Amino acid sequence: MADPTVIADDVHVVYKVHAGGRKGGATAALGRLLSRRPGPGVREVHAVRGVSFTAYRGEAIGLIGTNGSGKSTLLKAIAGLQPVTRGRVYSQGRPSLLGVNAALMNDLSGERNVILGGLAMGMSRGQIRERYQGIVDFSGINEKGDFVSLPMRTYSSGMGARLRFSIAAAKDHDVLMIDEALATGDAAFQRRSQERVEELRERAGTVFLVSHGIATVRATCDRAIWLESGVLRMDGPAAEVCDAYEAFTRRA
Amino acid sequence: MEDRRKGRRPVTVPTAPARPRPPGPGRPKGATAPSSPAALAAAHGLIVSGARPSLTRYIAALWGRRHFVTAYATARMHATYSTARLGQLWHLATPLLNAAVYYFIFGVVMNASHNVPDYVPFLLTGIFVWDFIGSSVNAGTRAIHGNLGLVRALHFPRASLPLSTVIQLFQQLLVTMGTLVVLLLALGQTPGPSWLLAFPTLLLTAVFCAGCALVMARIGSKSPDVSQLMPFVLRTWMYSSGVMWSIDKVLKRDDLPHWVALALKANPAAVYIDLMRFSLIDSFTARSLPHHVWPLAIGWALLAGVGGFLYFWKAEEEYGRG
Numbered sequence: 001m002a003d004p005t006v007i008a009d010d011v012h013v014v015y016k017v018h019a020g021g022r023k024g025g026a027t028a029a030l031g032r033l034l035s036r037r038p039g040p041g042v043r044e045v046h047a048v049r050g051v052s053f054t055a056y057r058g059e060a061i062g063l064i065g066t067n068g069s070g071k072s073t074l075l076k077a078i079a080g081l082q083p084v085t086r087g088r089v090y091s092q093g094r095p096s097l098l099g100v101n102a103a104l105m106n107d108l109s110g111e112r113n114v115i116l117g118g119l120a121m122g123m124s125r126g127q128i129r130e131r132y133q134g135i136v137d138f139s140g141i142n143e144k145g146d147f148v149s150l151p152m153r154t155y156s157s158g159m160g161a162r163l164r165f166s167i168a169a170a171k172d173h174d175v176l177m178i179d180e181a182l183a184t185g186d187a188a189f190q191r192r193s194q195e196r197v198e199e200l201r202e203r204a205g206t207v208f209l210v211s212h213g214i215a216t217v218r219a220t221c222d223r224a225i226w227l228e229s230g231v232l233r234m235d236g237p238a239a240e241v242c243d244a245y246e247a248f249t250r251r252a
Numbered sequence: 253m254e255d256r257r258k259g260r261r262p263v264t265v266p267t268a269p270a271r272p273r274p275p276g277p278g279r280p281k282g283a284t285a286p287s288s289p290a291a292l293a294a295a296h297g298l299i300v301s302g303a304r305p306s307l308t309r310y311i312a313a314l315w316g317r318r319h320f321v322t323a324y325a326t327a328r329m330h331a332t333y334s335t336a337r338l339g340q341l342w343h344l345a346t347p348l349l350n351a352a353v354y355y356f357i358f359g360v361v362m363n364a365s366h367n368v369p370d371y372v373p374f375l376l377t378g379i380f381v382w383d384f385i386g387s388s389v390n391a392g393t394r395a396i397h398g399n400l401g402l403v404r405a406l407h408f409p410r411a412s413l414p415l416s417t418v419i420q421l422f423q424q425l426l427v428t429m430g431t432l433v434v435l436l437l438a439l440g441q442t443p444g445p446s447w448l449l450a451f452p453t454l455l456l457t458a459v460f461c462a463g464c465a466l467v468m469a470r471i472g473s474k475s476p477d478v479s480q481l482m483p484f485v486l487r488t489w490m491y492s493s494g495v496m497w498s499i500d501k502v503l504k505r506d507d508l509p510h511w512v513a514l515a516l517k518a519n520p521a522a523v524y525i526d527l528m529r530f531s532l533i534d535s536f537t538a539r540s541l542p543h544h545v546w547p548l549a550i551g552w553a554l555l556a557g558v559g560g561f562l563y564f565w566k567a568e569e570e571y572g573r574g
C-alpha cells in the first residue's frame with residue numbers, strides 16, 4: 001500500500017464575497033458596522049461542500065468539473081492557502097501550488113523576475129544561480145533575441161506565461177498542484193511542459209492538475225476527481241471519470 | 253503519450269481509492285485499515301495544512317526567507333519609478349519637492365520658522381523621518397490586503413510582506429538621509445561626534461515602524477476600510493508631532509496644561525524626529541528633548557516591535573481568508 005500524501009476530510013470552503021449592489025445609505029452601513037451584522041452586500045458562497053479523498057504517492061490526479069465548480073478553491077484549500085471553513089486537510093510536507101505569478105513584477109526584467117520568483121518559492125540564492133540557465137532555456141524566451149534582460153511588460157502574453165511556468169516548475173515539491181498552467185505556449189512548449197510534469201511527478205510523489213482540457217487530463221493523469229457545484233461527484237481512474245464527465249457535459 | 257501512460261498505469265494506481273464512488277457524505281471511506289482520516293494521517297505523519305507554526309518555528313521560517321524579504325523590497329523600490337523618464341532620480345526629487353512645499357507654506361507663509369534657528373535643516377529632518385513613519389503605517393495597512401494574490405498563491409511567513417514594505421521604505425529613507433547630510437554640510441552645519449547618534453536613532457525608528465506596519469497589516473487584512481481612514485489619522489499624527497513646527501516654541505504659552513506638551517513630545521514620532529534633529533543639528537540642544545528620551549525611544553521601539561510581531565503572528569493562518 002502506497003503512502004498517503006494528502007488526506008481531505010469533509011472539506012467545506014465558504015467565501016464571503018463583498019458583492020456590489022444595494023447596500024443602503026451611509027447610516028445603514030454605519031449601523032451594520034456597529035452591530036457587526038453582515039450587510040446585504042455580503043454574500044456567502046459555499047464553494048466546496050464536504051469533499052473527502054485520499055491521495056497517494058506517485059499519483060497524478062486531475063481535477064475536472066465545469067466552470068465555477070470549486071476546483072481551484074479546493075486546490076488552494078489543500079495547499080493551506082485558503083482556510084477551510086469546516087473539515088481538515090492533512091498533508092505530507094508542504095503542498096505547493098504552481099503559481100508564482102503573483103510574486104513577479106511586470107516592470108522588472110525577466111532575469112530579476114527569475115530570481116525574485118525563486119526566492120518567493122523558498123529557493124536559496126545558490127539554488128537559483130544553479131538553475132538560472134535551465135529556467136531561461138526551458139522557457140525559450142531567449143530564442144528570438146535577448147529578451148530576458150527586458151522588462152516583463154514588453155513580453156507577448158505567451159512569452160510571459162512560458163517564463164512564469166518555467167520559474168514555477170524549477171523547484172522540486174512534495175505535493176505539486178498545477179492550475180491551468182499547461183494550456184499556455186505553443187505546441188513545442190506544451191510538449192516540454194508535459195514532460196516536465198512527468199519529471200516533477202516522479203520526484204514529487206503526487207501531482208494535482210486542474211484543467212478544462214479533458215485531453216490533457218487523460219494524457220497526464222491516472223486518477224481523476226470530478227467536482228460539480230462543490231460536491232465530489234466521482235473519483236476514480238482518469239479514463240472512466242473523463243468518460244462520465246464528457247457524457248454529462250454533452251447532455252447538459 | 254497514450255502508450256506511455258498505459259505502460260505506467262499498473263504501477264502507479266493504488267487499489268483502494270481507484271474505484272468510482274457514489275457522491276454524498278454517507279459514502280464509505282476507502283478500504284484502508286485505519287478507520288478515520290485523522291488516524292490515517294497520524295499513522296503516516298501527515299500534518300494539518302495551513303496550521304499556524306509555533307513562534308520559534310515562525311521566526312526560523314522568516315529568517316529562512318530573509319533573501320526574499322530584501323529582494324522583494326529592492327524589486328519594488330526599482331519598479332516604483334521604472335516608467336518615469338527620470339527613473340530613480342524621483343527617489344530624491346519627490347521628498348525634496350515635498351519639503352519645498354512645506355517650507356513655502358509653513359516657513360514663509362505661516363512663519364513657523366520664527367524663533368526656530370536653522371529652520372531648513374529642522375524642517376528637512378522632520379519631514380524625512382516622518383515620511384518613513386507615516387508611509388510605514390500607511391503601506392503596512394495594505395501589505396496583506398493589497399497582496400492577497402501572493403498570499404493565496406505561495407507559502408511563506410506572511411510577516412515577510414509588511415517587513416519587506418518597511419525595508420523598502422527604509423532604503424528610501426537612507427537615500428533621503430544621505431541627501432540630508434549633503435544639504436546640512438552645504439548649509440554650514442559642522443559634523444561632530446553627535447552625528448553618530450543618527451545610527452541608533454535610525455535603528456530604533458525602523459524597529460518601531462516595523463512593529464506598526466505589522467499591527468496595521470493585521471488590522472487592514474480584517475477590515476480593508478481602515479485604509480480609507482489612515483490618511484486622516486496620519487495627518488492628525490503628523491501635525492501634532494512637530495514635523496514642521498517646534499512643539500517647544502509654540503506651546504510655551506501658559507494657557508495650555510503642562511501634560512499636553514508632555515504628551516505631544518513623548519509621542520513616538522516626535523521622539524524619533526527630535527532625536528534625529530538632536531544628533532544632526534548644532535542649534536538643536538538637549539534642552540529641547542523630553543526627559544528620559546533614550547529609554548522612551550527604546551521603549552516605544554520594543555513595545556511596537558515585539559508587540560506588533562506577536563499580534564501579527566497570532567493570526568498567521570487566517571491571512572488570505574476571503
